[in-house]
Amino acid sequence: MDGAFPHEPEPMPSLPLRRPRRQVVPSSVLGTLIFVVSETMFFAGLISAFTISRANQGPGNWPPPGQPMLPASSTALNTVALLLSGVALLVANWSFKKSPSAPLTRGSFTASWVLGVTFVALQGREWASMFAQHLTLTSSTMGSFFYLIVGTHALHAVAALLALAWALVAVWRKTLSPGYFFGVQTFWYFVVLMWPVIYARVYF
Amino acid sequence: MSSNSESLGHLPIDAMSTAAGEATKTDTHGHSHDAHGGHGEHHEEQNFFLKYFWSTDHKIIGMQYLFTGMLMALVGGFTVYVFRMQIAFPGISVPGWGRVTPANYDGLITTHGSVMIFWVAMPVLIAALGNYLIPLMIGCDDMVFPRLNRLSYQIFAISILVLGASFLVKGGAFGGAWTSYPPLSAKAEYNLTPQGAPLWLLAVALEFVAFLLGGINFVTTVMNSRAPGMKMFDVPMVVWMIVIASILFMASVGPLVAGAVMLLFDQTVGTHFFDPNKGGDPILWQHLFWFFGHPEVYVVLLPATGIVAEIITVFSRKKLFAYKTVLYTAVGTGVLSFFVWAHHQFIAGIDPRMANIFSLTTLLISIPVAEMMFVFIATLYGGSIRLTVPMLWALAFIGEFLIGGVTGIFLGASGADIYFHDTYFVIAHFHYTFFPIAFISVFAAVTYWFPKMFGKMMNETFGKLHFWGTIIPFNFIFIPLFLLGVRGDHRRIFDYSRFPDLMKPGMPELRVLATLSLVTLLAFQAIFLLNFFYSLFKGKKADRNPWLANTLEWQTPSPPPHGNFPEGLPTVYRGPYEYSHPDRAQDYWPQNEKAAS
Numbered sequence: 001m002d003g004a005f006p007h008e009p010e011p012m013p014s015l016p017l018r019r020p021r022r023q024v025v026p027s028s029v030l031g032t033l034i035f036v037v038s039e040t041m042f043f044a045g046l047i048s049a050f051t052i053s054r055a056n057q058g059p060g061n062w063p064p065p066g067q068p069m070l071p072a073s074s075t076a077l078n079t080v081a082l083l084l085s086g087v088a089l090l091v092a093n094w095s096f097k098k099s100p101s102a103p104l105t106r107g108s109f110t111a112s113w114v115l116g117v118t119f120v121a122l123q124g125r126e127w128a129s130m131f132a133q134h135l136t137l138t139s140s141t142m143g144s145f146f147y148l149i150v151g152t153h154a155l156h157a158v159a160a161l162l163a164l165a166w167a168l169v170a171v172w173r174k175t176l177s178p179g180y181f182f183g184v185q186t187f188w189y190f191v192v193l194m195w196p197v198i199y200a201r202v203y204f
Numbered sequence: 205m206s207s208n209s210e211s212l213g214h215l216p217i218d219a220m221s222t223a224a225g226e227a228t229k230t231d232t233h234g235h236s237h238d239a240h241g242g243h244g245e246h247h248e249e250q251n252f253f254l255k256y257f258w259s260t261d262h263k264i265i266g267m268q269y270l271f272t273g274m275l276m277a278l279v280g281g282f283t284v285y286v287f288r289m290q291i292a293f294p295g296i297s298v299p300g301w302g303r304v305t306p307a308n309y310d311g312l313i314t315t316h317g318s319v320m321i322f323w324v325a326m327p328v329l330i331a332a333l334g335n336y337l338i339p340l341m342i343g344c345d346d347m348v349f350p351r352l353n354r355l356s357y358q359i360f361a362i363s364i365l366v367l368g369a370s371f372l373v374k375g376g377a378f379g380g381a382w383t384s385y386p387p388l389s390a391k392a393e394y395n396l397t398p399q400g401a402p403l404w405l406l407a408v409a410l411e412f413v414a415f416l417l418g419g420i421n422f423v424t425t426v427m428n429s430r431a432p433g434m435k436m437f438d439v440p441m442v443v444w445m446i447v448i449a450s451i452l453f454m455a456s457v458g459p460l461v462a463g464a465v466m467l468l469f470d471q472t473v474g475t476h477f478f479d480p481n482k483g484g485d486p487i488l489w490q491h492l493f494w495f496f497g498h499p500e501v502y503v504v505l506l507p508a509t510g511i512v513a514e515i516i517t518v519f520s521r522k523k524l525f526a527y528k529t530v531l532y533t534a535v536g537t538g539v540l541s542f543f544v545w546a547h548h549q550f551i552a553g554i555d556p557r558m559a560n561i562f563s564l565t566t567l568l569i570s571i572p573v574a575e576m577m578f579v580f581i582a583t584l585y586g587g588s589i590r591l592t593v594p595m596l597w598a599l600a601f602i603g604e605f606l607i608g609g610v611t612g613i614f615l616g617a618s619g620a621d622i623y624f625h626d627t628y629f630v631i632a633h634f635h636y637t638f639f640p641i642a643f644i645s646v647f648a649a650v651t652y653w654f655p656k657m658f659g660k661m662m663n664e665t666f667g668k669l670h671f672w673g674t675i676i677p678f679n680f681i682f683i684p685l686f687l688l689g690v691r692g693d694h695r696r697i698f699d700y701s702r703f704p705d706l707m708k709p710g711m712p713e714l715r716v717l718a719t720l721s722l723v724t725l726l727a728f729q730a731i732f733l734l735n736f737f738y739s740l741f742k743g744k745k746a747d748r749n750p751w752l753a754n755t756l757e758w759q760t761p762s763p764p765p766h767g768n769f770p771e772g773l774p775t776v777y778r779g780p781y782e783y784s785h786p787d788r789a790q791d792y793w794p795q796n797e798k799a800a801s
């Protein structure tokens with residue numbers, strides 16, 4: 001192996017020799033993963049704060065007086081859309097590794113993105129209906145936590161979808177770099193997998 | 205253009221700001237600059253601004269953090285001078301400030317604590333040293349994500365502007381203490397700083413984002429860019445410590461950010477997360493804060509111990525005693541530090557059974573910390589010790605930090621803490637830990653790496669004068685505070701003369717002693733600054749390895765040029781601490797020197 005990396009080279013004027021890096025995990029994925037760990041702890045903070053505040057109200061006091069139940073059953077649909085989006089991206093990844101420009105790569109990636117956007121749109125509709133039922137950011141602790149936690153997740157989803165859109169354009173133009181693609185994927189899987197946890201803790 | 209592996213080195217954020225796959229490392233190329241050598245202006249095509257403020261070179265970014273941290277230390281020093289004068293001589297007109305109002309007093313204390321922890325200790329120990337040292341010590345040319353690195357400093361700079369702005373708004377700077385407990389921090393009716401409070405939170409949040417970006421860079425770089433041949437256990441201890449500290453920081457900061465967002469909403473949009481009258485819970489904040497706050501003390505401690513490890517091995521010409529044990533201990537301490545946070549809340553109404561558990565974990569965590577100190581003493585044992593200025597600081601660290609650690613055990617025992625909590629005993633405890641960390645170890649680091657950073661030697665005589673002028677007054681500040689704390693002196697009081705219980709014979713005198721010692725300590729810092737800038741411009745030229753050290757940063761010119769290793773990136777053949785090896789004539793053995801097979 002050593003022969004490939006000359007380490008006693010004739011010094012090139014002012015430009016250090018560069019060796020290919022041995023990357024245990026590609027840097028873009030590793031960097032995103034570390035970021036995702038912090039983000040996970042951030043959500044863990046929000047969700048445990050919610051759990052404690054809810055427990056403080058005592059049994060039978062949830063939702064607080066005058067506040068609606070959260071629509072757990074209709075949100076199941078949103079959840080399915082998001083999970084399918086994650087699966088479609090996995091397919092895209094698998095196909096990308098075999099052939100970056102295969103129709104399957106483009107097709108499944110596009111499907112993943114559209115499903116992601118669907119999730120955000122459905123969430124938006126849900127917010128509108130909860131708002132109409134007098135659940136607002138300041139109407140109760142329940143409202144505050146609902147909009148804070150779900151809104152934070154939505155912001156992450158929107159940011160990730162923008163980053164994915166960039167990659168989507170690149171995949172159609174056949175200029176997508178693997179490093180970027182693996183990095184954004186990592187972040188999208190985080191957004192996808194965080195959601196069922198929120199759904200289970202907050203909606204029931 | 206870049207190779208394929210280069211384009212892998214992109215984080216999404218990086219790639220979005222430029223075309224994906226563009227070369228990362230070349231933003232500031234175009235000149236073979238001499239870093240901060242002070243010469244070379246004649247061949248300077250790139251202007252000063254681009255070179256020093258828009259650079260992606262890890263060394264320049266490290267310097268930016270170092271100089272900013274030093275500047276902020278002056279702010280922290282000035283604020284403590286003003287409020288300590290008020291404590292010692294209530295009501296006097298403080299030279300350089302004037303009369304201190306109660307609101308001033310709160311704002312000054314809050315600013316002192318926040319600035320010293322978030323804008324001095326963190327940026328200098330982690331960001332400045334991490335940026336400067338990591339690529340040099342692991343033998344690569346720059347961080348993996350150089351533009352992210354530049355962004356990190358820029359966000360950090362903005363956080364300072366936001367903090368600074370909070371002094372100018374209506375009501376002035378936030379005065380709810382660095383721990384920012386609600387309801388004081390949540391309600392403008394109580395803290396009287398309707399704009400200062402949210403600005404403070406915003407500044408802290410921005411600062412966290414900056415360190416998050418830095419931490420991602422450090423960990424990724426150490427994982428993926430080490431010189432060929434450098435195995436896990438060949439990595440210098442200080443690099444390991446900064447990496448572990450970064451991981452700790454990134455794993456603990458999330459819940460605090462969650463709390464900060466909730467607090468910001470309480471302050472600005474009228475939610476009631478922390479308001480017990482409206483279904484909220486004020487203790488929740490304390491949990492979220494200290495869940496971060498306690499790991500945070502190890503975030504700053506670990507890099508400091510790493511610095512000490514580098515210095516005592518070089519200046520005792522001995523191998524670091526029990527390298528692997530130190531490493532495992534650091535990881536263990538890091539993990540354990542997530543399970544001690546409630547020792548800050550023993551009297552906040554937590555369940556006494558829970559308090560017992562946290563007492564136990566707190567006592568447990570003092571074991572690995574003590575062990576690390578013993579390892580250092582064992583390293584010194586039998587070595588040929590050279591009392592240079594960096595070595596003096598490193599030895600002082602061990603001695604002074606031990607006092608901090610030992611007094612922590614008293615506070616960790618919940619029974620004793622019921623009495624000690626919020627007294628000056630706590631203040632003295634954590635200053636015996638934080639001052640060695642944020643100043644003693646940093647002075648050790650700056651005096652040790654100065655020749656590398658600037659290519660000049662610092663003056664030893666002034667260095668020693670500054671050392672004694674700092675260490676002696678330091679103890680004369682905080683030993684009196686221990687004594688006051690034992691007598692029940694409460695912290696965060698504006699005017700002690702209104703509390704007859706706290707004015708018993710001897711107590712005002714101890715306060716005056718502490719304040720006068722503080723003024724002395726601050727005055728001696730002028731010698732450091734003088735020595736620093738004098739040596740920078742007029743110091744004796746340093747060659748590449750003035751201390752005869754093994755680690756890679758000393759095997760390249762001082763200061764290292766852009767790209768770090770002009771003779772080609774190094775290959776590593778051995779660990780960093782092969783001093784006084786029996787098979788060798790010289791008493792050191794650079795990591796990149798091929799064995800004479």
Ligand code: HEM
Pocket residue numbers: 383501502505547548566567569570573608609610611612613615616617621624625626630633634637638
């Ligand atoms: C790594 C070095 C350490 C640092 C930087 C540090 C820092 C601090 C700080 C900042 C506080 C004050 C919090 C406040 O009330 O505002 C504190 C309090 C405390 N420290 Fe440490 N500490 C360190 C080591 C230790 C150790 C080794 C122990 C125990 C074995 C310990 C136990 C405590 C306890 C129990 C308190 C709470 C006291 C109270 O507020 O009543 N600390 N420490």
Ligand SMILES: [Cu+2]
Pocket residue numbers: 497498501544545547548
């Ligand atoms: Cu603690």
